[in-house]
Structure formats: C-alpha cells, structure tokens
Amino acid sequence: MAVEGNSIDALSQFELGTVGGAIGASVGFTQSNLHMLIAGALIVAMMVLGMRPRAIVPGRFQSLAESAYGFIDDMVVAQVGPEGRRFFPFVFTLFMFILFGNMLGLFPYAFTYTSHISMTFTLAAIVFVLITVVAIVLHGTHFFGYFFPQGAPLWLAPIIIPVEIVSYISRPISLSIRLFANMVAGHVMLKVFATFVVMLAGLGAVGPFLSIMPLTINVVLVGFEVLVAFLQAYVFAILTCIYLHDAVHLH
C-alpha cells in the first residue's frame, strides 16, 4: 500500500472512507468518526472506571484520572481565573479529545482525525463562537471596545482597529492550522521513512543493513510524535483558555 512501484505515497493515509458496511456508508460514517468514538469511549472509561474506587489514597488508574482533571483544572483557573471554572468541562473535553486523537493516530493502521483541517477548524470555530458569545453576553457593546484599547491615541484608530479585528479573526485559523500542520507533518515523515525502510530493504544484499538507518530515524520520530501529540493538545487547550480570559476580562 505504501509502496506502489517506486513512488512514495505518504498521503493516502489521510483519505476518508466509510466503515460499518452499507449502514455506515448510507450515513457517511467514516473511519475518522470511528476513531473519534473510540477516543471518546476511552476518555469516558478512563474517567469513570478510574474513579470507581473513590479511594482517599488513589491507586494508579485513579491517579491518572485525577491528574488529568487537576492538570486542566489548574490550567483553566490559572489562565481564566476562578470565574473560568464553568468553562472547565469544555476545555477538558477539548484537550482530552485532541490528545486521544493524536495518540490514537500513532498506532499502526489507525486514522488520525486531527490531521484533517476541516476537523481542527470545526473545533477552532466552536472555540471562536464560544469566546465571542461569552464576551458579548458578559460585556454587551463594551465587547467592541476590545478592538480599540482604552488610552490609545484616537488618530491611531484607523490602524489599530483593523489590526485588532484581523488578529481576532485569525485566531481560529492559526489554532486549526497549527494542530493540523503538526499532525500531518509528523505522519507524512513517519510514512516517508517507513517507505524508505521497505525500499532500501529490497536493494539486494546490502539493502537490509542500509534500511536500519531510516528505521532508527522512525523509532526516534515516534518518540518525538508522542511529545508533539501531547504538546499540540496542550497548546490548543491553553490558547482556548487565554482566549476565554480575554473574553471574560476584555484585556
């Protein structure tokens, strides 16, 4: 599949297809959505089964669930402040959904749903709508003062206002492209070096020895991708928190 003749096909891993036979095809249920379901089930299982002992001194599994909770809770409170607590379930869902999507995608034959710009942009758009609605509900028309900081000289308004508007609107774009590009780049590199392993291995007697090099690179890359998977989920979540802070406090 990866090697077709002598060409490298690094992009077919991102192609959408339906799962679930005729029913899945009729409702457009793709393998991407299947992985979302698996990730969601894993998240719920981790939180619900992990907390089942309700122990005062937590075991390993409960510690995992509690530290995931505490990690996002601390982040939300530190970035948004105590009044940001009500956004905690949303940020938690967002972080875990992206983290599990990134991690699941590293398994062989798995599909990385965060590698689709349409998917990451949809999440970013949800964040964008949320922060805009929160800002308007909390501050009403004062929200539009956000685009012109108080105390700035009035003659600068023609420059400042467009810049602020563009930077505000580019938030969901940068948010979605960052995650999408990181995941695509990582998976393309993995695929390219994996293809090198197969191609070099076919080069007669010395081939198998040469192929150790790209294999080594791939082993290192997988470790690196685990880091990126966590980091990108973290960046998405913390930027969401920062935007929520702006929405709640208006600068």
Place this chain on the structure above:
Amino acid sequence: MPQLDFANPLMMSKLVWLLIIFGLLYFLLKTIALPRVASVLDERAARIAADLNAARDAQAAGEAALAELRASTAAARAEAQAAISAAMVDAQAAAAKQAAEINERLNAQVAQAEAQVRAARDQAMGALRQVAGETATAMLARLSVSAPANDVTAAVDRAASQGAV
C-alpha cells in the same frame, strides 16, 4: 492532499458526526465523569482539613494540659515551701519558749540553792560565834581574868568579821 478535497461528501458527513460525538462526549463528561472526580477530590480535601483540625485541636489540648500541669506543680511547690517555713517558725518559737521555761526554773533552783547555802552559812557562823565566845570565856576563866560577857562577844564578832573578809 485528501484533506483539501472538499468536494468529497464524506467531508461534510464527517463533520456532522464530529459535532455529534464531541457533543456527546462533552455531555457525558460534564454530567457524569467530571462531577465524580470533583466529589472525590472534595471529599479528600474535606477529610484532610478535618484531620488537620483534629490534629490542631489535640495539640492545643496537649499544650493546655501541659500548662495546667506546670501551674499545679508550681502551686504545690509554693504550698510545700510555705508549710516548711511555717513549721520552722513554729518549731523555733516552741524551742525558744521551752528554753525560757528551763532557764526560769533553773534560775529559781539556783536562787533557792543559794538561799539555802546562805542560811546554812549564817547558821554555821552563828554557831561558830557561840562556840568561839564560850571558848574565849572558858579561856579567860582559866586565866582568872574576869571580863564582862558583852566585851567578849564584841571581840569575837570583830575577829569573825575580819576573818570573813
């Protein structure tokens, strides 16, 4: 790039499913999973706070008991000190009184004894004078010198008083 193939109908259906799954996950986490974690964490925080309070109370009680013990020790010591000094004063007073009584009795006995001695001496002196007078009268009679009895007695008295000095 398959991600940019927006003509693909699966692209849209995928996003609809994404919204459904994400919404469901949000709902499940918000209503079921996260409150459970929060309740366990609250329970633990409450338990820790209660234990800390209990420990603080126990420490305060211990300190109070220690202070009470110190105070009662000091009180007992002071009381004992007072009792000791009172007993000492009593004993000294009793000893002084007894010594005074003894002195008095001894003085009385000494005075009585001295009076007896003086009486005995006076008696003895009286008897001696009589003997000396009689002896002197007898010796004068032997010498055939007659002298009035009064002169003899006066001479004996003079001699006795010179001898006593």
